[in-house]
Amino acid sequence: MEPAPAVKPLEGIRVLDLSRVLAGPWCTQLLADLGAEVIKIERPGSGDDTRHWGPPWHEHEGGKVAAYFLSANRGKKSAAIDFAREEGAELVRRLAADSDIIVENFKLGGLARFGLDAGSLLAANARLIYASITGFGQDGPYADRAGYDYIIQAMGGLMSVTGRPDEEPGGEPMRVGVAVADLFTGLYTCVAILAALHRRERNGEGAHIDMALFDTQLAMLANQGSNALVSGRDPPRQGNTHPNIVPYQPFEAIDRPLVIAIGNDRQFARLAELCGHPEWAGDERFASNSARVANRSEIVALIGECIAKRPASDWFEKLEAAGIPAGPINRVSEALADVQAQHRQIVRVMSGGALGDVPTVGSPVRIDAGRCDSDLPPPALGEHTGAILAELGLEPAEIERLRSEGVVS
Numbered sequence: 341m342e343p344a345p346a347v348k349p350l351e352g353i354r355v356l357d358l359s360r361v362l363a364g365p366w367c368t369q370l371l372a373d374l375g376a377e378v379i380k381i382e383r384p385g386s387g388d389d390t391r392h393w394g395p396p397w398h399e400h401e402g403g404k405v406a407a408y409f410l411s412a413n414r415g416k417k418s419a420a421i422d423f424a425r426e427e428g429a430e431l432v433r434r435l436a437a438d439s440d441i442i443v444e445n446f447k448l449g450g451l452a453r454f455g456l457d458a459g460s461l462l463a464a465n466a467r468l469i470y471a472s473i474t475g476f477g478q479d480g481p482y483a484d485r486a487g488y489d490y491i492i493q494a495m496g497g498l499m500s501v502t503g504r505p506d507e508e509p510g511g512e513p514m515r516v517g518v519a520v521a522d523l524f525t526g527l528y529t530c531v532a533i534l535a536a537l538h539r540r541e542r543n544g545e546g547a548h549i550d551m552a553l554f555d556t557q558l559a560m561l562a563n564q565g566s567n568a569l570v571s572g573r574d575p576p577r578q579g580n581t582h583p584n585i586v587p588y589q590p591f592e593a594i595d596r597p598l599v600i601a602i603g604n605d606r607q608f609a610r611l612a613e614l615c616g617h618p619e620w621a622g623d624e625r626f627a628s629n630s631a632r633v634a635n636r637s638e639i640v641a642l643i644g645e646c647i648a649k650r651p652a653s654d655w656f657e658k659l660e661a662a663g664i665p666a667g668p669i670n671r672v673s674e675a676l677a678d679v680q681a682q683h684r685q686i687v688r689v690m691s692g693g694a695l696g697d698v699p700t701v702g703s704p705v706r707i708d709a710g711r712c713d714s715d716l717p718p719p720a721l722g723e724h725t726g727a728i729l730a731e732l733g734l735e736p737a738e739i740e741r742l743r744s745e746g747v748v749s
Contacts, residue, residue: 347710348375353537356435357381357416358444358456360388362489362519363473363553365412366526368443371533372415372714373703376441379728380413380719381432384420384749387721388413400696402720410698414690415714419729420722420749428747429454434732436461436468441533445473448483458548468546469536471529477552487553489519496521496557501564504579513577525556581640586632587611590669591644593652600643601665605629610662615646676701690717722749 353376357368365380365388372378382388394406423429433455436442442461444451451457458470472478475487493499493515503514529551536547558565563584564575575583580599582588587608590597602608605628609621620626620642625635632639647655652668659666670678676687688702698717705712725748729739742748 345710346375346715347707347712349707349712350374350376353377353441354439355379355441355443356432356439358432358442358446358451359473360445361390362412362522363525363529363551364443364445365390366523367471367473367529367533368416369412369414369714370526370530370703370705371441371443372716373705373712375712375714378416379435379439379724380416380418381423381435382418382420382721384422384722384746387418387420391721398695398698400694400720402694405695405718405720410695410700410718413718414700414702415716416719417716417724417728418719418722419725421725422747423454423456425747427742429456431729431732431748432456433461433464435728437465439465439468440537441469441471443471443473443529443533447486448474448478462546462548466546467540467544469533469540469549470546471533471549471551473525473529473551473553475552476554478550482554489522489553490515492521492553492557496554497561497565498557501561501575501577503577505577508579511577520560521553521557524560525551525553528556528559581636584633585629586636587640587643589640591647593647593650593655596652597669598647598652598655599667599669600647600659603665607664608632611643611659611664614658614662614664615643617642617646685711688713690715693717694720694723725749 350371353371355368355371355376355378357364357378357380359365359368360382368378368380380388386392388409390409390412391405393408394404396407397404398407398410421428421431423432436456444456449457452460458472462468462470474483475492476482476485494513498521499513499515502516504511506512529549532549532551536549540546567575567583580589585602588601590599600611602611605621608626609618612618612620620639624631626632626639656666656668675681681687686702686704688700690698690700693716695718700718703711703713726739729742729748730736739748
């Protein structure tokens with residue numbers, strides 16, 4: 341199957357990426373997938389911290405880079421510029437003057453001493469959209485604190501509803517297996533940037549976007565946050581069950597577990613028939629979702645006895661035929677190798693850059709059957725420094741001088 345043609349709705353937009361680690365880079369990677377030119381500014385000699393967060397490592401002719409870095413930096417050009425030095429800061433300011441968007445995730449006020457703060461750069465380029473990502477926002481009693489995903493998951497309530505209940509073996513608050521506060525903040529930031537771009541088309545004004553991991557974490561509590569506000573009680577940890585829907589959890593078949601997710605009473609009635617107990621659908625204890633929530637332990641035990649009598653493959657076939665949502669609990673490798681993932685070509689090998697052939701999980705975005713997925717692989721540190729400085733009008737001798745003095749690399 342041939343790859344879908346690339347769609348680049350943000351073609352012609354330039355992004356200056358002053359961020360590192362995950363929330364900011366996740367945002368700018370999505371902007372790159374949507375067709376923007378993204379220039380990632382990195383510290384000479386070391387670059388983004390995540391280049392060194394291995395193992396595992398991707399090895400290439402020039403050395404090795406952590407797999408973590410590859411996950412969030414597709415589609416970018418890397419310019420290694422030390423903006424702690426005035427010559428380097430001036431180069432970045434010149435790039436900012438010709439950019440549409442800046443994304444940064446320094447601590448509050450951290451860029452002001454380099455003249456790279458929102459006030460300075462918006463004064464020089466009134467159409468600039470400047471997005472700041474911090475742990476707790478640009479104001480408030482915690483504004484000066486550094487923000488890390490783990491801390492935000494803890495402070496923002498997510499860990500309190502994740503994991504097994506205290507009364508069960510291993511019951512304790514748990515963090516989610518990926519850095520969801522960072523990732524959600526990157527996505528929310530991208531949405532805000534796109535909204536600001538749309539507004540700029542109408543009135544020509546730039547914007548300073550203030551995004552906080554803590555705010556995002558509270559927002560993404562979704563139904564759990566709403567449950568707490570409406571009930572006045574803290575939602576409990578429920579392990580793999582759902583606070584508002586029953587049955588919506590794993591069940592053990594003969595050979596492996598499977599997840600069954602019943603979304604309405606019609607689906608429950610069909611499940612009852614498959615289990616050989618159509619009378620469950622008329623039982624006042626189970627007939628409605630609210631009744632099933634109230635009698636959770638009874639109906640889960642009954643369904644569990646039924647599921648345990650057959651292999652998972654038999655159940656998948658029957659459940660799919662009945663229109664009941666169900667699926668296996670795949671390992672990551674199984675999920676990436678799934679036939680649907682292969683058909684959608686979500687796993688890619690990107691080549692043509694200094695890092696050689698790079699395996700990556702591509703963008704999920706499709707528009708009009710075309711992929712919104714950059715073909716530029718993750719960059720080596722400073723891979724594009726010379727070309728970017730040449731575009732600024734610097735002569736080769738001047739670029740070489742800056743390299744020899746450690747301003748760029």
